[in-house]
Amino acid sequence: MSESSSLAVREQFATADQQRETATVGMWVFLVTEVMFFGGLFMSHIVYRLLHTAAFDRGSADMNILLGSINTAVLISSSFTMALAVHASQEGKWRRLAGFLFATMLIGLAFLGIKFTEYYQHYQDHKVPGFWFESSGADPGAFQMFFVFYFAMTGLHAIHMMIGIGVLAVLLFRSGLERFTSAYHNPVVIAGLYWHFVDIVWVFLFAIFYLPGLHL
């Protein structure tokens, strides 16, 4: 396939608009399946939290709110640069597009770095569920369960971040080949939708894991 034909409307579509709408609908449907994926975990967390509210609040009090809130700001910043990357691709400015894609990747990596720093702190505090877990106070099983949810959900989120960074790396490579124009840049917009979705998941994770223990 030559360079020019890859940028043209594919043969199964009548117009470029139809091609864009198909890609957009496909991505949104995928994101709804992601809501189902994370939704089951959120629902389980609600049930456990209702049964063991005090233990879950104490678990939340062991979070590092400084790193957590900084990381929230970091992830929102990466969504902002991603939005600017989409805007650059719509205007056909491929150098700016490459710059913002790279910035988004770097900020995404910074998020993961801070996240893993927190994981290491939990490891040192013996707060990783398993053999060396140290419980305190009443309801030790539920206290440990808080950390099971915490690691499962933030871990799944971190995996999504890694996939997102991988997708951006491919886009960065393709934008370097000047593959995207103001007429064809669907992959950038679609990847942006995924990136922002992962940001939304974090907004809720921050609310259920970091905030409840602050008033203790």
Added chain:
Amino acid sequence: MTEPIVSVKTYALIFTSLLALTLTTTLLAYIDLGVFNMVIAITIAVIKATLIVSFFMHALYEFKLVHVIIAGGILWFLILVFMTLGDFLSRGWVK
């Protein structure tokens, strides 16, 4: 429908609003409001998610089918939560 383009100014405004809401929700969490701590945290999270979906993901400017899919996703999640809680809370396990 042609592609909706959101201005850089709008993106910047949403970005600052999201940062302000994060600061607000963090500071409010330090005050002990009982069950309302969680209510406020989730309400602000929903506002942030709405801003991200509407503007960063430009859903506000998209065609109707996208709106139907988003509504379907939200409806599915609410069915999950309300039917599960309807059973769970009626068992009298939560003091």
